[in-house]
Amino acid sequence: MLTPGTGAQLLSLYEAMAVAARENDWDQLAELEHAAADVRKSAQSASNGSVLSADEQRTLAGCIRSILELDREIRTHVEPALESTRKLLSTTVRDKAVRNAYGNLGG
Template sequence: MMNSEQIISVYEVVSMITDQMLVAAKSQDWERFSNLEINCAEHIQTLKQKDTQEALPPQSKEKKIKLIQKILADDREIRTITEPWMEQLSAMMHTNGTARKLANAYGSNRIG
């Protein structure tokens, strides 16, 4: 079990990571984004396992709320950037898959 200081510390780390993820998404650095996403998921898993539902001191509770709000705001902005890219990627994969199926079904465009 984690004490309130440790819990807040992990939320601060998650907040810093989501900020870095936003910067990576804005610059379309998808490799860095992916690595940060993995790191963020590990910290979130720690919170899921160790963050208790015990009442935090008022100052810690306020800080936790502000950190969560920032994390959620970063997440919304990241989704605004990544969702169109993901749709575009999906469309490209679908187009490539269809082209491959046609090539397999009808062979190449060779005459004679």
């Protein structure tokens, strides 16, 4: 169950992820994403059936809103890099296919 405490943990991780994305630190971003996934998985498995108070619900909702805003920002940095990587891989695969099909005709 997601609680204000785990929401705050996730928010802290997403804030660090946004910094890593701004700095194009993809290794750090990946590590933080794995840590966030672990927190989410732990929260899902810790369902104890308790009900959050109205204040806890408001706090958690605020964390979730902030996380979603950070996620949007992170994507604005990550998506261009992913597209560039896709193009690079596509070109490499195509070049390899051409070499396999036609061999090295020039040499």
